[in-house]
Amino acid sequence: MRFKSSDRERAPRVVRRCGTRGLCAAATTLAGVLTLAAPPRADAQNEDAPTLAERLTRYFKAASAQERFDALAGIEESGAAPDAVAAELSKLKLWINLNEGASAIEVEAGWSRPIRGSVFVPPAYDPERSHPLMIVLPDEGGAAPCATLPRDQLAALCDPPAVIISLEDVPEATFDAPGEEAAVVERLLAEFRRRVHVDEDRVYLLGAGVGGDAAWRWALAHPDAFAGLLVEDGYPRLPCATQLIPLLFENIPDLPVLSGWRASADLPDEPHPEGGILVRRDTAVAAHNRAIRDWPGGRVRFSGTEWPADADRGQRTHAPAALRAFFNARRPAPAKTLIHRFRHPQQGKSGWLVQARFLGEVWTHPQLSILPGPASDAETYITSVLKEKLASMSGRIEGQTITLEVTHCDRIEVLLSPGLVDLTKPVTLICNGKRRFDGVVRPSVRTMLEHARQTWTFQRPVLAKLAFNIDAAAMQP
Numbered sequence: 001m002r003f004k005s006s007d008r009e010r011a012p013r014v015v016r017r018c019g020t021r022g023l024c025a026a027a028t029t030l031a032g033v034l035t036l037a038a039p040p041r042a043d044a045q046n047e048d049a050p051t052l053a054e055r056l057t058r059y060f061k062a063a064s065a066q067e068r069f070d071a072l073a074g075i076e077e078s079g080a081a082p083d084a085v086a087a088e089l090s091k092l093k094l095w096i097n098l099n100e101g102a103s104a105i106e107v108e109a110g111w112s113r114p115i116r117g118s119v120f121v122p123p124a125y126d127p128e129r130s131h132p133l134m135i136v137l138p139d140e141g142g143a144a145p146c147a148t149l150p151r152d153q154l155a156a157l158c159d160p161p162a163v164i165i166s167l168e169d170v171p172e173a174t175f176d177a178p179g180e181e182a183a184v185v186e187r188l189l190a191e192f193r194r195r196v197h198v199d200e201d202r203v204y205l206l207g208a209g210v211g212g213d214a215a216w217r218w219a220l221a222h223p224d225a226f227a228g229l230l231v232e233d234g235y236p237r238l239p240c241a242t243q244l245i246p247l248l249f250e251n252i253p254d255l256p257v258l259s260g261w262r263a264s265a266d267l268p269d270e271p272h273p274e275g276g277i278l279v280r281r282d283t284a285v286a287a288h289n290r291a292i293r294d295w296p297g298g299r300v301r302f303s304g305t306e307w308p309a310d311a312d313r314g315q316r317t318h319a320p321a322a323l324r325a326f327f328n329a330r331r332p333a334p335a336k337t338l339i340h341r342f343r344h345p346q347q348g349k350s351g352w353l354v355q356a357r358f359l360g361e362v363w364t365h366p367q368l369s370i371l372p373g374p375a376s377d378a379e380t381y382i383t384s385v386l387k388e389k390l391a392s393m394s395g396r397i398e399g400q401t402i403t404l405e406v407t408h409c410d411r412i413e414v415l416l417s418p419g420l421v422d423l424t425k426p427v428t429l430i431c432n433g434k435r436r437f438d439g440v441v442r443p444s445v446r447t448m449l450e451h452a453r454q455t456w457t458f459q460r461p462v463l464a465k466l467a468f469n470i471d472a473a474a475m476q477p
Helices: 020-037 052-060 065-077 082-089 151-155 184-195 210-221 241-249 281-293 320-327 378-389 445-455
Strands: 101-107 115-121 131-137 163-167 198-208 228-232 256-262 301-307 337-342 353-358 391-398 401-407 409-416 427-431 434-439 464-469
Touching: 052 065, 052 082, 052 445, 065 445, 082 445, 101 184, 115 151, 115 184, 131 210, 151 163, 184 198, 184 445, 198 210, 210 228, 228 320, 241 281, 241 378, 256 281, 256 320, 281 301, 301 320, 337 353, 353 391, 391 409, 401 409, 427 464, 434 464, 445 464
Parallel strands: 131 163, 131 198, 198 228, 228 256, 256 301, 401 427
Antiparallel strands: 101 115, 115 163, 337 391, 353 409, 391 401, 409 464, 427 434
């Protein structure tokens, strides 16, 4: 299965003199002709007119840009209100039935080659209802998390049962990945949603070993995509981790994390052939997970299990209650306060904030050497350098006022979904201390449908969008 106007003729003008009675008669006759010639109205009483659901289905199933344009024109001409369109989106039937069991897949996501894997479809899969999705990133050699559970039992931890997509090829997606590779995750997610009727609020990311490392980085870079992160023998492998991890963890304050790792306090470090000490991976994994578990302030929803150092795969299990709670978690409603730090322009999206154009140079070097001065506090200085290198967007919505602070962003989009502001009242937007907009934001069916089609997301429709350049004049309502 591969995912892959015509000019009007001017009538001669005839001027006649006639009395009032004649003029009235002529007007009455003309009105009658116009009434007879007018096309029938496509209202609710016209049984031949397509329903809103049929119009929307035609739009999303359009095979060409022209078909899509015509479908969109029909939706707009029907006079469907944005609220009605938003309510209909989550009811659409755009998916087909899939064969039960496991089958191989190839996904085109703009990577250097098609990404291979397998999809497991549970027996209870129904394309007319949304299902949870588990995305599995295995370790080298194919070892997967929750190895003691057969796939049907793992899928059944969700209600309704989940579809499981396991990737054989895990894109690097490292913190120092090149730009196009940094965009792979978003493209993969969109492709999965096109093929499977996914409950967008219940997408769980699972990783083991190096796949667990990748899962950490996927979640930190795309914090609004997942309902939970489950990792085994993995950690967020990042440069300057002690200072960088606290900054990036501000991206995921509401993401449940279930982690398991082997204790390695008794494992000796390995001597490096050229001198010095080579830290064992198990030691690094355990040290990072312990630090996250013991993080002050409780800024991460972290639940960790430390297994014995000699535990084999069959012994690395999670408490059943913890697994049930994890797979019942749902992606929270869009927070009215958020912060998102990122490295690559392709990762500049979180919740209702999108970086549409980057400003300045992207931090591309895989490592970073920072040497604090003798009079500087090392922790503070290194953290300040990392903040300067990273792009950031922070936003706060209070009533009808949206306040933003952004760095390394030249163009910003604010996506307004239901519940963020009252679109019947004026909205004020302030960015970096400057008032950028003050007026009523009109909901747009076109904006809503274009965003839904590009991302293939339907549960949180974008009713309106505010887009502006940082250095441009204030927008007009």
